[in-house]
Amino acid sequence: MKRFTLLMLSLILVFILAACGGNNNNNNTNAANEKAPATTDDKAEAPAEVAKDEPITLKIIHWQNEGTNKFYEEFNKKFTEKYPNITVDYTTVPSDATYDQLQQTRINANDTDLLAIKSGFASVPQDWSPGAQDPLWKQWIDAGLIADLSNEGFVDQYNQVDVENSTTYNGKVYGINLGKVSFTGLFYNKTIFADNGLSVPTTWDEFTKLVADLKAKNIEPIGFAGKDVWPINLAVQGLQASIHDDQLTYIKGLWDGSTKYTDPVALEVLDKSQWMMKNAISGFMGVDYGSLPGLFASGKVAMIADGTWDAPAIATANPDLKFGYFPIPGSNDAAKNKDLAGKYDMSWMVLEKAKNKDAALKWLAMHSETEHYTDFTNASGFLPTQDNIPVNSEFIKELAPNLTNFKLAWDQLFINRQNVGDYAKDSSVHAEFLAPAGPIATTKELADKSQKDWDAAK
Amino acid sequence: MYPFGKGLSRHLPLLLLMLPLALYVIFGIGPSLATVFFSFTNATGLPGVDWDFIGLDNYKRFFFSSDSGDRLDAAGRSIYFALAVVFIQNAVALFMAVIINRKLRGDVFYRATFFLPVVLGVTVAGLVWQMVMNPFGGPAQTVLNWFGTSSNFFGSYNVAFEMIIFVQIWMYMGYSLVIFLAGLQSIPKDMYEAGYIDGTSRWQSFRHITFPMIAPAMTVNLLLSIIGSLQTFDIIYVLTGGKFFTRTLAFDVFGTTFGNTTADYGLSSATAMIQFVFVFAVTIVAVIYLRKREVEM
Numbered sequence: 154m155k156r157f158t159l160l161m162l163s164l165i166l167v168f169i170l171a172a173c174g175g176n177n178n179n180n181n182t183n184a185a186n187e188k189a190p191a192t193t194d195d196k197a198e199a200p201a202e203v204a205k206d207e208p209i210t211l212k213i214i215h216w217q218n219e220g221t222n223k224f225y226e227e228f229n230k231k232f233t234e235k236y237p238n239i240t241v242d243y244t245t246v247p248s249d250a251t252y253d254q255l256q257q258t259r260i261n262a263n264d265t266d267l268l269a270i271k272s273g274f275a276s277v278p279q280d281w282s283p284g285a286q287d288p289l290w291k292q293w294i295d296a297g298l299i300a301d302l303s304n305e306g307f308v309d310q311y312n313q314v315d316v317e318n319s320t321t322y323n324g325k326v327y328g329i330n331l332g333k334v335s336f337t338g339l340f341y342n343k344t345i346f347a348d349n350g351l352s353v354p355t356t357w358d359e360f361t362k363l364v365a366d367l368k369a370k371n372i373e374p375i376g377f378a379g380k381d382v383w384p385i386n387l388a389v390q391g392l393q394a395s396i397h398d399d400q401l402t403y404i405k406g407l408w409d410g411s412t413k414y415t416d417p418v419a420l421e422v423l424d425k426s427q428w429m430m431k432n433a434i435s436g437f438m439g440v441d442y443g444s445l446p447g448l449f450a451s452g453k454v455a456m457i458a459d460g461t462w463d464a465p466a467i468a469t470a471n472p473d474l475k476f477g478y479f480p481i482p483g484s485n486d487a488a489k490n491k492d493l494a495g496k497y498d499m500s501w502m503v504l505e506k507a508k509n510k511d512a513a514l515k516w517l518a519m520h521s522e523t524e525h526y527t528d529f530t531n532a533s534g535f536l537p538t539q540d541n542i543p544v545n546s547e548f549i550k551e552l553a554p555n556l557t558n559f560k561l562a563w564d565q566l567f568i569n570r571q572n573v574g575d576y577a578k579d580s581s582v583h584a585e586f587l588a589p590a591g592p593i594a595t596t597k598e599l600a601d602k603s604q605k606d607w608d609a610a611k
Numbered sequence: 612m613y614p615f616g617k618g619l620s621r622h623l624p625l626l627l628l629m630l631p632l633a634l635y636v637i638f639g640i641g642p643s644l645a646t647v648f649f650s651f652t653n654a655t656g657l658p659g660v661d662w663d664f665i666g667l668d669n670y671k672r673f674f675f676s677s678d679s680g681d682r683l684d685a686a687g688r689s690i691y692f693a694l695a696v697v698f699i700q701n702a703v704a705l706f707m708a709v710i711i712n713r714k715l716r717g718d719v720f721y722r723a724t725f726f727l728p729v730v731l732g733v734t735v736a737g738l739v740w741q742m743v744m745n746p747f748g749g750p751a752q753t754v755l756n757w758f759g760t761s762s763n764f765f766g767s768y769n770v771a772f773e774m775i776i777f778v779q780i781w782m783y784m785g786y787s788l789v790i791f792l793a794g795l796q797s798i799p800k801d802m803y804e805a806g807y808i809d810g811t812s813r814w815q816s817f818r819h820i821t822f823p824m825i826a827p828a829m830t831v832n833l834l835l836s837i838i839g840s841l842q843t844f845d846i847i848y849v850l851t852g853g854k855f856f857t858r859t860l861a862f863d864v865f866g867t868t869f870g871n872t873t874a875d876y877g878l879s880s881a882t883a884m885i886q887f888v889f890v891f892a893v894t895i896v897a898v899i900y901l902r903k904r905e906v907e908m
Contacts, residue, residue, distance in 0.1 A: 250852060254869035261656050289874065296660045380766040382854050438766035439746030448747070572676040592768045609677035 209239045211512045213267045214255055216248035220465030224532035232519055239512050249381070260298060266507040267516065273319030273330050273497030275565040281405045282568040294327050300503040302326045305514060307521035315538040319497035328500040329517055332535025335495035336460030337391035337562055340467065343475040345372060345455045353479045355487040357425070364432050367455050375429060376454035378445040379438035382585050388429055388458035389584045391481030392422045393563045394494035401566050407607065414603040423596035425483060426584035438590050446470045462498060464534040464548045478548065480555055493555045494562040498535055574606030581607070650880035657874060669881035682863060686889070689841055689859040692776060696840040700780045701832050704787035709817070712795040722792065726785035737849030740778050741765065771855035779846055783839065787832045794828025795821065830901040837897055841890045860886050
């Protein structure tokens, strides 16, 4: 009995010691795998070699997007063929709060080598936005959690203006941005338009007439993925991009009080957003974002508010569907409506203390090779951030006239105050609260609430 | 004298208890105490980032900052959620338990059917109800269409929260039912026979025999549903993601910790502490009342 007691006591002690000492073991492993950061003088052509026989599992986290996920599954196979000792653990989760949670927990636990963020580096507090909160990516970089890629050879593969505008912070490159997307337009069904003698509108009046014509022929004009809320905001940003003369000046004005959410120009955005929702398919607030491409591909609606990144998903849902994309014409000035707005989309970052940092850099280097990057842009529908990439997609080629003066959308320019209330939260304009989507009847009432929340957070 | 022997063997039971105790301290009490600690700091949770003690600032921010109104609305919604779930779930479960306890044919089948949602889990239950309430061709919409109306269900500011309450009750009603059934089956038959001889009606029999006799089961069910409903965030996350005025205090703890704009462990820890005090206070009041009621009955 004594022996048994001693055995139990020993087991408990071992367990407690093991639980307390786990972190140290991990740190040692990290240290063994880490390489010294590259100096500014020795610009590396390729990442440092990983011991050939050492089996490595490269951990990558990403969100679900059919086109890009398929590309990465294929690319990861090719990567493993080239580096047989590296196995890729490619984890995807829904792109909503699930991914935000995964990102944070993996970073905090140093349990990934590579992670993607959903845009370039936007919303950095400026002189004109005193007290604004640092975005998460900036907090990570400031905490020394993200690897400096400035000296990696593969950065040179990309257009340096795009590198500067998308993933450069304090003069250093902390990520690789893989392309631009637009989300201020509407996908339209070319067959429905052609069959009914309709053409792409270039002014608001033409747009309202188009919607009326479609309704007269019992065709549902517009579809939104209202259940996820943020897709409604894509259309709102389309209106903002074409109604505001200069979005950035207006945003700066909100900070210094010279412009307000109740200004006529802001009310016009809300009025037109409400008009679009009133003319949308019944039940659009129950449509989740994942179902939107299917709704459009089935021909139930003539147009949907969505980003260009969803073109591959629409094509997959119905390969025979003929569709295009046009900027939402918020004003009656066709020239003002012509240009699409959007953002730098997905950017890859390497964790500074990643267990397999070298393998992560190899992965990015191979991804940046022209052949693989070309495959990626064609799979994702992104506008390339590398020069001279042949774009196969007819969809993207057709957008060329609307992309000559590509501009950043509202949510890439807007910087919010801390502790702001629900009516001015995130990118601050929330048409989803308006009837028929939400409980607020008039745009003036919503604008007043937004302004009140904004002022309260001063 | 010494049931476990002498010497070290005498302490064997205590030693064996140390293992679960150690687990509980490491994974239960430890993180809870850490939450109290972090609620007084500006910790972000990011490794390597310095943090400071900021006193009661997180608590002040919760109650008195410019967006406190939204948080207090969420706390109000928690109370509404708890009241609705506790009363409706237990009333329906008791009603169903009394019916099933009448030795119906197929009572085992009914019991299993009502308990099934408990086994399904939150994600599956959420998926099932999202399909049932799909506004495009879902059976619930079809039924509404028969009456010339329609709904956006979980995408509606008007009904989304009530729909979540409904799903919560559907999920856990079977749990309460099983506990009530156990209580009902422990009531001696001769009490009903005595009542029958005295000429009690069915309602009088329920009111004066059944109801007092299942007081312990009622106490257990009420406490479990009060605590469970005040802590619910998972079904809200699955069905609406906190949109459409469905955020509760428990959901805010999650939202503040894992939001997409910032990592604010200090505020989320303070929110968790407020949530804890809230649940604790309600539970204590409920325990005192229910115990007193049991004694009286």
